[in-house]
Structure formats: structure tokens, C-alpha cells
Amino acid sequence: MKYNSIIIGGGLAGLTSAIRCAEAGLKTALISAGDSALTFASGSIDVLGIRQNNSLVQYPFEEISHLPSGHPYQKLGAGQVKQSLHFFTGQMAKAGIQMSSHGQQNHSRLTALGAIRPTWLSQPGTKALSIAAPAAGLRRVAIINIAGFRDFQPALVAAGMKKHPEFAGVEFTVADINAETVNINARNAYELRSLEMARLLKRDLFSQPKGLTIFASAIQKAAGNADLVVLPSVLAVENGNELISQLEAHTGLHICELATLPPSLPGMRMANALRQRYRELGGLLLEGDEVLSGYFDNNKLNSIKTRLNPSMPLEADHFILATGSFFSRGLDSNQSSLTDKTFNLDVVEAGQREQWSNERFLNGHQHGFSYFGIETNERFNPYQNGKAITNLYCAGGVLGGFNPVAEASAGGVAISTGWFAANQIIAQRSGSSGTAK
Amino acid sequence: MPEDELSFQDKFITSCHTAGIRAEALTPKEALRIEPNVNPQLLGAVRVPDGTIDPFRLTASNILDAEEYGGRLMNYTRVTGLIIENGRVCGVHCMNIKTGELIDIRALQVVNAAGIWGQQITEYADLSIRMFPAKGSLLIVDYRINSMVINRCRKPADADILVPGDTISLIGTTSEKIPYSDIENIRVTPNEVETLLAEGEKLCPIMAKTRVLRAYCGVRPLVSLGDDPSGRNISRGIVLVDHGKADALPGLITITGGKLMTYRLMAEMATDAVAKNLGNTRHCETAEKPLPGANGKNADVHAPQVSIPVSGSAKYRHGERAAKFLSDDKKQNAIICECEMVTRGEIEYAVNNLNAKDLVDLRRRTRIGMGPCQGEMCSCRAAGIVSEMTHADNSENALDSIGEFLQERWKGVRPILWGDAMREADFSYWVYDNLLGYNQLQSLPAPVSEQLFTEQDDNVAVEAA
Numbered sequence: 001m002k003y004n005s006i007i008i009g010g011g012l013a014g015l016t017s018a019i020r021c022a023e024a025g026l027k028t029a030l031i032s033a034g035d036s037a038l039t040f041a042s043g044s045i046d047v048l049g050i051r052q053n054n055s056l057v058q059y060p061f062e063e064i065s066h067l068p069s070g071h072p073y074q075k076l077g078a079g080q081v082k083q084s085l086h087f088f089t090g091q092m093a094k095a096g097i098q099m100s101s102h103g104q105q106n107h108s109r110l111t112a113l114g115a116i117r118p119t120w121l122s123q124p125g126t127k128a129l130s131i132a133a134p135a136a137g138l139r140r141v142a143i144i145n146i147a148g149f150r151d152f153q154p155a156l157v158a159a160g161m162k163k164h165p166e167f168a169g170v171e172f173t174v175a176d177i178n179a180e181t182v183n184i185n186a187r188n189a190y191e192l193r194s195l196e197m198a199r200l201l202k203r204d205l206f207s208q209p210k211g212l213t214i215f216a217s218a219i220q221k222a223a224g225n226a227d228l229v230v231l232p233s234v235l236a237v238e239n240g241n242e243l244i245s246q247l248e249a250h251t252g253l254h255i256c257e258l259a260t261l262p263p264s265l266p267g268m269r270m271a272n273a274l275r276q277r278y279r280e281l282g283g284l285l286l287e288g289d290e291v292l293s294g295y296f297d298n299n300k301l302n303s304i305k306t307r308l309n310p311s312m313p314l315e316a317d318h319f320i321l322a323t324g325s326f327f328s329r330g331l332d333s334n335q336s337s338l339t340d341k342t343f344n345l346d347v348v349e350a351g352q353r354e355q356w357s358n359e360r361f362l363n364g365h366q367h368g369f370s371y372f373g374i375e376t377n378e379r380f381n382p383y384q385n386g387k388a389i390t391n392l393y394c395a396g397g398v399l400g401g402f403n404p405v406a407e408a409s410a411g412g413v414a415i416s417t418g419w420f421a422a423n424q425i426i427a428q429r430s431g432s433s434g435t436a437k
Numbered sequence: 438m439p440e441d442e443l444s445f446q447d448k449f450i451t452s453c454h455t456a457g458i459r460a461e462a463l464t465p466k467e468a469l470r471i472e473p474n475v476n477p478q479l480l481g482a483v484r485v486p487d488g489t490i491d492p493f494r495l496t497a498s499n500i501l502d503a504e505e506y507g508g509r510l511m512n513y514t515r516v517t518g519l520i521i522e523n524g525r526v527c528g529v530h531c532m533n534i535k536t537g538e539l540i541d542i543r544a545l546q547v548v549n550a551a552g553i554w555g556q557q558i559t560e561y562a563d564l565s566i567r568m569f570p571a572k573g574s575l576l577i578v579d580y581r582i583n584s585m586v587i588n589r590c591r592k593p594a595d596a597d598i599l600v601p602g603d604t605i606s607l608i609g610t611t612s613e614k615i616p617y618s619d620i621e622n623i624r625v626t627p628n629e630v631e632t633l634l635a636e637g638e639k640l641c642p643i644m645a646k647t648r649v650l651r652a653y654c655g656v657r658p659l660v661s662l663g664d665d666p667s668g669r670n671i672s673r674g675i676v677l678v679d680h681g682k683a684d685a686l687p688g689l690i691t692i693t694g695g696k697l698m699t700y701r702l703m704a705e706m707a708t709d710a711v712a713k714n715l716g717n718t719r720h721c722e723t724a725e726k727p728l729p730g731a732n733g734k735n736a737d738v739h740a741p742q743v744s745i746p747v748s749g750s751a752k753y754r755h756g757e758r759a760a761k762f763l764s765d766d767k768k769q770n771a772i773i774c775e776c777e778m779v780t781r782g783e784i785e786y787a788v789n790n791l792n793a794k795d796l797v798d799l800r801r802r803t804r805i806g807m808g809p810c811q812g813e814m815c816s817c818r819a820a821g822i823v824s825e826m827t828h829a830d831n832s833e834n835a836l837d838s839i840g841e842f843l844q845e846r847w848k849g850v851r852p853i854l855w856g857d858a859m860r861e862a863d864f865s866y867w868v869y870d871n872l873l874g875y876n877q878l879q880s881l882p883a884p885v886s887e888q889l890f891t892e893q894d895d896n897v898a899v900e901a902a
Contacts, residue, residue: 040864042872054876113817113836115874148768151814153821156839159832163878190771190781259872261814326863333855335631353627357854357862361847362840362869362876369854369863405871 002315003029003284005425006304008291008342009322009330011036013396013414015274016084017320019091020422022281026429029284029314031291031306035263036271037328037397037410042119042259043233043266044109044126045099045415047085048073049118049408052366056118058131059104060412070401072413075378076420081412084419089121095273097123097241108134110230112152112258114160118408123266125244127228127256135166142226143172144219147179148190149197151261152232175222182215183208194260195268197234206236206243216250223253233257233265240269294319294343296384301343301392318391318425321345321374321382322418325397325404331373338372340398345374345382345389348400366406373400380421393421438639441591443480449590450483460485474582474641487586489600492697493801494754497791498728501758505729510792514540519547519561519689526562526680526688546711549691550703552658553620559691564684566660566676566691570620574629574654575609576637576853578647579809582606587640596636603753604777604808605650608637615656625652625852648857650809651849660694675699677706681714690714730756738763743770743780750778754803755786762786773822774815776808784822794827795834796820796842811846813865817873840875 003026007018010032018030048060048067057063061078068074073081092099099121101107107128108116122128130136141161143154158172179189184200186192192200205211223229229251236243240257248255259266279285289308294301303313323330323342332341338350348371350356356368374382374394381388396414397404404410446462453460461484468475468482475482500510511531518530520541528543549558556568581601589597595611611629630652637644660676676694681687692707705721712719740748740763747770751759762769762782769782787793787802796812796819799805805819806812816839824835843865850858869875 037867040868040872046871111872111874111877113839113873113875113878115877117871117874117877148771150771150773150818153817153824155824155832156817156821156836159824159836160878162833163836188767188771190768261817262868262872264872326860327867329860333859335855353854357851359851361844361866367866369859370866405866408871410871 001029001312002317003027004316004429005029005318005320005422006031006314006316007320007322008304009033009036009320009324009328009396009398010271010275010285010287011038011322011324011328011396011414012041012270012274012411013324013418014320014322015271015278015418016088016091016415017322017395017418017422018283019274019278019281020087020419021425022278022283023091024422024426026426029286029316030278031286031289031314033290033329034288037324038264038267038271040262040264041267041270041411042109042111042117042126043123043264043270044119045085045088045121045411046118046408047081047106047120047412049106049120050406052407056106056131057408058106060106060120061104068401072380072399072402072417073409075376075380076416080420081416084416085121085412087419088415091277092270092273095277097270097273099123100128102128102130106131110157110161110256110258112157112232112260114157114163116161116164120412123241123269125233125241125255125257126259126266127254133166134164135170138167138170138227140171140173140224140226141167141228141230142223143174143230144222145176145232146197146201146234147182147184147192148176149192149194149232149234149260150190151194152234152258154230157230157258173222173224173226177215177218177222181218183211193263194232194234194265195237195263198237198265201235212246212250216247219247219253219255220251223251227254229253229255231255231257232260234260237265237269238272240265291342296343296389299384299387299390301389317429318393320393320395320418320421320425321398322395322414323398325373326369328397330398333369340374340382343382343384343392345384345394346386348372348375366403370403370405371400374398375400379424380417393424395421438476438589438591439478439480440639441480441589445592446481446483446590453483453485458485472583472585472587474643475587476639476642481590483590487588489586489602490697491603491754493804494730495728497802498730501729501791511540511542512792512794512798516551516558516561519558521562521686524686526686545688546714547689548707548711549689550693550707552693553656555658555691555693556617559680559689562680562684562686562689564680564686566678566693568617568693569659570615570617571657571659572613572615572623572654573610573657574625574633574652575607576630576633576652577605577607577650577849578637578644579605579650580647582641582643582647589640596633597640599637599640603804608633608640608644612657620656623654623656624848625654627852629654630852648809649853650858651811651846652852653849658693675703675706677703677710679710679714687714730758732757740764740770742767747772747778747780750804751780751783755783758786759783761790773818774803774805774808774812776810776815777804777806779803779805779815781822784819785826788823788826795823795838797838797845799823800842800845806842806846810861811850811865812842813861813868816842836878843869 005021005026005028007014007030021028048063049057064073064078089099101121106118108131109119116134143157145154154174161167182205184204289306292305295303301319303315305313332339338347358365376382376394380393382394395417450460463482465479513535514531515534516529517532519526520528526547531540549555551558559566583601587599600607678691680689690710692703695703738760742765771781791802793799793802805815820835820839824832
């Protein structure tokens with residue numbers, strides 16, 4: 001089987017590039033080993049939110065020029081990053097999720113520990129707070145948990161919010177809606193994960209004619225006259241944003257859902273929407289498969305072997321490697337070195353193991369490992385033994401030279417590099433087919 | 438092992454018999470049948486009645502026992518000086534290292550059982566007990582790869598013992614002399630990790646394929662006698678000094694040296710010395726009475742709603758005391774730490790009954806966060822429970838203790854940061870800093886242990902106060 005493009009990795013970078021390729025009419029295959037980092041992502045898209053000195057970035061696109069030269073954004077420039085995000089927002093809208101931004105500015109999202117973290121695009125159910133004045137208009141906040149759900153701690157959300165001086169004057173209410181009210185019938189309701197809770201709520205509560213009304217009145221009772229009601233994101237995977245807006249209409253309250261401890265439903269919702277969009281465009285999705293090896297010839301990748309079809313190599317004109325970082329198994333390490341697990345491409349110089357990380361785990365200083373990844377040229381072609389592979393592109397977390405967590409840039413880098421790689425394939429193809437005819 | 442001298446085996450068996458310890462030579466085949474993961478290249482084996490204890494349970498049981506007899510534990514309280522009046526030790530000056538509060542405690546007899554810190558305590562009275570700090574490092578590997586203790590049959594050396602413990606196995610230890618001034622700042626070095634892995638594989642080759650969970654180190658409180666650079670040949674003998682007799686400073690007794698094996702006897706010797714000074718002639722009964730949780734092997738803990746792995750773990754950790762929290766209440770039975778099967782009920786019991794005031798304490802009483810994920814999910818869950826239990830005004834402490842807890846876990850992960858440990862760390866970093874934005878909450882104060890000994894740093898000192 002020969003494809004125009006094969007994308008390896010089904011996370012944000014892989015899905016974005018696959019959609020871009022499929023939309024341009026390329027015969028595209030996407031190989032995805034399993035759930036991606038979106039399963040524990042916030043469901044918002046961070047572009048660039050935090051500087052090295054820990055201060056927050058208000059205008060992410062302006063900040064791009066201040067980044068070090070090896071950074072993926074520097075290879076793209078602010079204009080292309082913006083275009084890619086515009087493309088992404090359009091695709092998400094077509095998949096049924098209207099992402100919102102504050103124009104050129106970042107906004108803040110609330111986290112399940114009450115932190116505020118800068119981001120650029122958010123889903124409707126995740127209320128965007130102003131980055132300069134996150135507490136604007138808030139006097140009373142109600143944080144409500146559902147049926148003693150383990151993976152959300154309302155008291156800690158309140159404690160975290162209180163740490164921000166802006167929330168000093170805000171009054172917090174912490175409450176629980178009990179299992180009987182939401183009518184869920186589980187072996188032990190206190191042991192559910194967010195996804196299981198959503199399934200049971202769908203089955204036992206929201207499928208009832210009065211389910212929404214029952215839940216809305218429980219919220220009203222618990223929240224009183226709060227200006228903002230904060231709920232864990234456990235209500236629904238697929239149509240969660242619509243459900244939140246229906247609840248807002250029923251209660252007359254302002255409701256915000258927060259991604260819980262993993263799995264994160266807003267992240268999964270985004271992954272599902274993108275997969276659906278890709279399929280609609282005619283793309284082939286090979287799920288649960290993994291690339292075992294690649295056949296390289298003359299600085300080009302010709303074909304790959306996968307675990308499920310080892311005897312039938314998949315060929316393509318172009319490949320995109322979007323296998324993610326260590327946790328996604330894109331990168332691996334042993335006692336003394338790093339490797340790209342898929343093709344053994346050249347990675348950034350890692351130095352001694354003691355320099356791979358910081359002595360403090362969460363202190364705002366950067367961990368070297370988060371910066372590690374594959375080295376590429378200006379076109380995001382990786383190198384193998386010092387030679388660029390010209391029909392292979394890297395995108396997202398597998399790239400080196402940026403720190404997705406510390407600088408709050410994971411989503412933006414994934415989308416823009418995935419989009420850019422796809423565009424290059426599209427451009428070369430139209431170029432070559434033009435000359436061939 | 439082929440590289441060890443087989444002649445040592447006979448010497449070992451003879452010495453065991455002389456000391457009254459059973460020792461039985463096994464053929465390699467017999468040894469492999471008992472412990473299938475042992476290196477098949479072994480030349481021979483000796484079976485001895487070795488065993489293991491759970492140091493966490495032992496410590497918690499001792500504290501509980503002391504409290505039930507009317508004693509009081511003052512955790513996080515550091516002795517800053519001795520109260521000496523009219524040539525007699527009458528108590529100690531202390532500081533609560535969490536609040537900075539200064540406390541004086543007066544007593545008729547003070548026992549210095551501060552381990553390696555015992556030297557500092559005697560220095561407060563210008564006495565000299567010279568400790569010989571020998572650092573030892575260990576690795577914890579995921580899964581139990583052996584069912585009984587496996588030792589190299591040779592003179593004690595680095596990484597010659599593989600000990601099974603609860604859900605893990607651990608390989609140890611190294612031994613390295615360190616200056617006394619370094620006892621607060623010890624860490625596992627890459628060289629030690631390499632040695633432990635290389636030697637560990639010789640004991641059980643499967644170690645090469647087993648994930649290392651973490652590394653840790655401690656300091657042996659040996660009393661200095663002679664000049665042995667490794668500390669291996671220093672006697673682990675018990676040293677009891679009644680400073681009234683030895684230094685004409687009554688009111689102070691030092692008990693040191695020894696090993697965990699002899700800890701109870703050491704306590705008895707020290708207590709007898711105290712009793713004698715106080716004119717109490719009752720004989721010590723501790724050796725005859727079981728510790729809390731060890732009363733009656735057959736005391737069944739009835740919890741039909743709890744699965745056997747959960748109730749089994751609870752009983753393993755708390756013995757018959759598990760009955761205090763295993764119940765038929767669904768909320769109490771919810772598993773909070775899935776790696777180690779810790780329920781909400783067990784957490785509440787530890788907070789209410791075992792002095793667990795924060796997550797770091799809670800880990801030592803219940804094993805939360807000690808499994809393969811090193812606290813990824815359970816730290817937030819448990820912090821939420823602690824905050825709920827200790828009322829709203831404590832939520833900020835509970836929130837802060839998540840960072841402290843994860844930092845304490847990180848200390849053990851960092852020396853072995855590669856492979857699966859790297860994957861796990863990367864995942865934790867994403868969850869806590871990206872998804873949860875933990876770093877945006879604050880610049881965390883340094884942990885307690887670091888605050889105390891960096892007095893030159895004003896900011897840190899202010900935070901500690």
C-alpha cells in the first residue's frame with residue numbers, strides 16, 4: 001500500500017497534520033499506538049504563557065521573537081504560528097467545538113488545584129478568566145464536587161485560588177452533590193474515575209427525562225447565589241460543552257468545568273473531535289498499531305514496518321513523526337543516553353545524567369529532560385548520523401529545543417509544527433505533480 | 438558466585454554453628470528451586486534462618502505503644518540544647534521545626550538516642566561521643582523478585598544483599614565514610630547506582646530487566662573505634678554511656694551503636710539504666726509483650742465488603758488494628774492509593790490515631806505513594822482528605838504538602854532517572870505543572886529538613902519561622 005503521507009503518532013501534532021494532509025486531498029494514513037497526551041491535557045491550547053523568569057506572558061505572538069534560536073517557534077515565525085492556530089480553530093469548529101480566545105492576548109484557565117495558568121484557546125465549558133484580572137466580577141465562587149468523586153478536591157481548589165492575591169476578597173463555598181441525588185448505581189461511587197463517572201451519569205441520570213432538571217436544581221441548591229460555579233469535568237465526554245451551556249440556561253448560573261486528575265475529559269473530547277474530523281475527510285486511521293522500523297535509502301524514508309502488519313511494509317512519499325515525548329514513548333532513555341525510539345534519529349545533546357533534571361521537582365526551574373528531543377533543520381527534517389532525512393518531518397513533543405511544560409507552549413508547538421510539516425508535503429506534492437504533468 | 442571463594446562457605450557455616458545459628462549447605466539446584474531468580478551460575482548456597490521486618494510498621498507500632506502507655510511523641514521537634522543546672526542535665530531546649538516555636542522540656546532523665554545526631558547532642562554538654570558516619574545507598578526495584586533474603590556468601594562488600602519487602606525488593610548497600618559535617622546533605626551518586634545495579638545483577642540477573650523505582654541512602658550511626666576507611670569492620674556493638682558515671686554529668690544517658698536487629702535490647706538497656714537512676718526496680722516486660730497490631734495472629738478482621746488484596750494489605754500494615762478502619766462503609770473503603778491498596782479509612786485512621794499530620798507522615802504510616810507511580814494520583818486525593826478532616830483552615834497546608842511530598846519522592850527518583858522512571862517522571866511533571874499548574878501557585882518554601890540547616894539564608898529562615 002502506498003500513501004502520499006503517513007503520520008506516526010495520534011496526538012495533537014499528528015492529528016493536526018493528518019487533517020491538514022487529508023483536507024488537501026492527500027492519501028493519508030495515521031498510525032496511532034493508543035491514547036495520547038490529550039488524555040491528560042487541560043482541553044485548552046497553550047501557545048506561549050510563561051517566561052524563563054516565571055512571569056506570565058500576556059501577548060504570546062509578540063513574545064515569540066524573544067525565544068532562543070533553536071526553538072520550534074523561531075523556525076516558523078509568529079505569522080505561521082498564528083495561521084496554524086487559525087486553521088486548527090476552524091477544524092475544531094467543523095468538528096463541533098467552538099474554541100474561544102481573547103484575540104492576541106492569553107487568558108487564564110483555572111486548574112483542579114486552584115492555580116491559574118495562561119493559555120490561548122479554550123473550550124466553551126472552560127471559562128476563560130482575564131489574564132490581568134482573573135478575579136474580575138467574582139465575589140462568590142462555589143466549588144462543587146459530585147458524589148464524593150476521588151479525583152477532584154474542592155477544598156484544595158479553594159485553597160489554591162486563595163493564594164492569588166486577586167482572589168483575596170472572594171468568598172468560597174465548597175459543597176458536594178451526593179450520589180443519591182445524581183442517582184448513579186455503581187459498585188462503589190467513591191472509586192470512579194472521571195470517564196466512568198461520565199458514563200454512569202449518562203446511563204443513570206442524563207438519560208432520564210428529568211435528569212438535567214434534577215441536576216440543575218442540585219447545583220442551584222449547593223451553589224446559592226455564586227457568581228461562578230466550578231465543577232469537575234465529569235459530566236460528559238462528547239457533548240460536555242453543550243451540557244454545561246444547558247445547565248447554565250437551567251440554573252441561570254455561570255458554570256465552569258475543570259479538567260480533573262487524568263483522564264481529562266476536555267482533552268479526550270478534543271482528541272475525539274479531531275479523530276472524527278480526520279475520518280470525515282477520508283483519512284485512514286490505524287489505531288493500536290506501532291511502527292517497528294523504517295527502511296531508509298539515500299537520505300529518504302521509503303517504508304515502515306508496523307507491529308500489526310510486519311510482513312507488509314507501508315510506503316509513502318512523505319512521513320511525519322509525531323510520537324511525543326518520553327511518556328508517549330516517542331523518546332526513550334537509558335543510563336547514559338537518549339534515543340528516538342522509532343527510527344534512532346539524532347537527538348539533542350543531553351550531557352551527564354545529573355544534568356537531565358533539576359534537584360527540585362516543581363520549583364519553576366526547567367528540567368533538562370523536558371527540553372530534550374529530536375534535532376531538526378529549518379524545515380523540521382531530522383538527521384540520522386548527521387544527514388538530514390528529506391522526506392521525514394518531526395512535529396510536537398518529539399522535537400527538542402523547547403520546554404512545553406515550563407513555558408506553557410505544548411499545544412501551540414504541536415499544532416504549528418504539525419501544520420507546517422503537512423504544508424511542506426502539500427507544497428512539494430503540488431510542485432512535483434505540476435512538473436510531472 | 439564464581440568470583441567468590443567457595444572456601445568461604447565452609448568458614449561461614451562453621452562460624453554460624455559456633456554462634457548457634459542454623460546453617461545448611463544447599464546444592465545450586467536446591468537453591469534455584471527455592472529462589473528461581475537467583476543467578477544460575479551459583480557454585481553453592483547456604484540456608485540460614487534470615488528474615489525481614491517492615492521498618493515503617495515497626496516504627497509506627499513502637500510509637501503507638503509508647504503513646505498507649507502514656508508517652509508523648511513530639512514529632513518535627515529538634516533538640517537545640519541541653520538544660521544543665523547545678524551540674525545536672527534537667528531537660529532539653531527544643532524548636533518545632535514546622536512552626537519555629539521554642540519549647541523547653543524538663544525531665545529527671547534524658548536519653549540521647551539520636552543515632553548519628555547523638556554526637557551533636559553530647560556536644561551540647563561539651564562531651565564527646567565520636568560518631569563514624571558511614572553512608573549506605575540502596576535501590577528499590579519494582580516487584581518482588583525474591584521471596585527470602587539473598588546474600589552473597591563472602592566478606593561484607595557493596596551490594597551483597599537483596600531483601601524482599603512488601604511489594605518490592607531492594608538491593609544494598611554501599612558503604613562509604615563521609616565527614617560528619619555532611620550527614621545532612623547525603624545523596625546517592627551515579628557511581629553508587631552503577632555499582633548496585635552491576636552487583637545486583639550478579640545476585641539475580643532479572644534485575645537488569647526490572648524497573649528501578651528509586652534510590653535512597655542513610656547514615657550508619659557507628660561509634661568510632663580505630664581507623665577503618667570503609668566502616669565495614671567497625672563493630673555494630675551496643676554502646677551505653679551513663680554520663681553521670683562516665684563524665685560526672687548526671688541526668689543524661691546515651692545509647693548508640695547497635696543495629697536494628699538489637700534495637701529493642703538497646704531500648705531495654707537504656708531504660709534499665711534510667712530506671713536504676715530513678716530508683717525503679719521493676720523488670721522490663723517489653724520483650725514479652727507484643728506491639729500494637731501484633732496481638733494474636735488469629736484475630737480476624739471482618740470486612741466482607743473489602744476485597745482480599747485490600748484487607749490483606751491493611752492487615753499486613755496494621756495487624757489486628759486494621760479492624761479500626763476496615764468497615765462496610767463504601768466511602769471508607771474507597772481506594773485512594775491504588776498501587777499500595779490504601780483506603781480512605783486507613784488514611785483517616787492514620788491521621789486520627791497515628792500522628793500523620795501531612796502527606797509525608799501519611800506515607801510512612803500507610804505506604805501511600807510508595808508504589809510504581811510514586812504518588813501521582815494519591816497525593817492530591819490524600820491531601821483532599823487530610824484537608825477535609827482537619828478543617829478548612831488547613832487546606833493551604835494540605836495543598837503545600839503535595840509539593841513537599843512529591844519533592845521527597847523526586848529525591849529518590851532522580852538518581853535513577855532513565856527508562857520507565859523517566860517516563861513516569863515526565864508524566865508526573867506534565868500532570869502537576871501543566872494540567873494542574875502547581876508551580877503557578879507559589880514558589881514553594883524549601884522542605885523542613887533543608888530550612889533548618891541553612892541558617893545563613895534569611896528568606897528561608899523567615900519562612901521557617
